[in-house]
Amino acid sequence: MNVFEMDRNFVIAAYSVMWVVVLGYLVRLIRKGSRARTDYDGMVGANGGEKP
């Protein structure tokens, strides 16, 4: 393969890696965040709205 046709593939690979990593981390944060928020709200509710 011509080396210049490889250029495009490396650029596409770089941007793909960037989006996979960033979106992967975003999804992780959102999932973890909503779980923690639910647990927290549940505990505040069980505690009669009182925070520790």
Next chain:
Amino acid sequence: MPDISSDRSAATPPPRTSVWLGFVAFAAVIFAQTFSILTSPADRDMGHLQKIMYVHVPAAWMTFLAFLVVFVYSMRYLWKQNENDDLLAASAAEVGAVFNGLTLMLGMIWGRPAWGVWWVWDARLTSTLVLFLIFVGYLALRAFVDDSVQRAKWSAAVGAIGAINVPIVYMSVKWWRTLHQPQSSPGTLDPAYTLGLRLNAIALLLVLIYFIRKRYEIARLERAIEDFAQAAAMGGK
């Protein structure tokens, strides 16, 4: 019942991270990348490979900024012993590890076609890998130590001392002879690329801020949940 929150300032409820900050940050990244890819001409030496600069260089800058946050809040923790500072430093460390890993991967993808090799053990690449190991070591230490006060103190020490590697990474290309090129300056960067690079840096900065805030919110929530559980265990006796 002992007042377990007396040595913490967890009295304020965990903060909520604005969803809009996330939307704006990711919209900014999409805009900046589209703009820079569409407007930048191929570099006379490396052709379209230059476009990797728009993600690799800002990712490296965000790594430095994240460690700056770790450093500042580690020092502040050591000074004031406020647990929230510890949680914020830890949040920045996790986000920093993500950006540091990204910097390394993107650099390798650029290096293969540009240099002819994926990796070399020159001072810049080695010190950047060491920085990644410090981030990972910091996070591993936190997972390893159970006592929250011990954990906070130890990791604050790592965060404060480990930060000396940041200027080493930054200056490595000036201090030592490396394969990695030195920093570009406005003088060595064609004006056609400057605006794109700056836009991408601003966009990724918004992502960095959003990630750290969101991670900090989770850390605070988890801490509050632990406090509830502890209070319940003590109250049930």
Next chain:
Amino acid sequence: MKKSWIIAGAAIIVAVFGWLMFGGLQKNVVFFLTPKELLAKGPEGVNVPVRLGGQVKPGSTKWDAKTLDLRFIVTDGVKEMPVKSTGAPPQMFRDGMGVVVEGKAGTDGVFQATNLMVKHSNEYRAPKPGQNAQEMYKTLITNSSK
């Protein structure tokens, strides 16, 4: 008690850093030698694995596409050294470009490269109007393979 733990942790980190900076990294802190430095070593610089860095002397490149034999001269502006390499050159290889080659200097004064890397400068330039970014490389390949 707590303080001694912090000090112990700090000592370990400092020790690792010390090792990296002065031990493990030492070899690679100077990532390559220039032709002047390598030639100054005299016989000690011959037949030992080393990295040589400098510029590709303009007009010195000879590339045989059939045998994949690549020859060029690396210069640091003071001294120069002929290099023999095999395999297709990396994309950005061209006259005047910075390169780092891994290999050994032979007794005949020719550096036998096992690995060729291009060192990019920190300059990023758009091609001048009418100039195609990648044409230059193609010209090098076609010209020298004739």
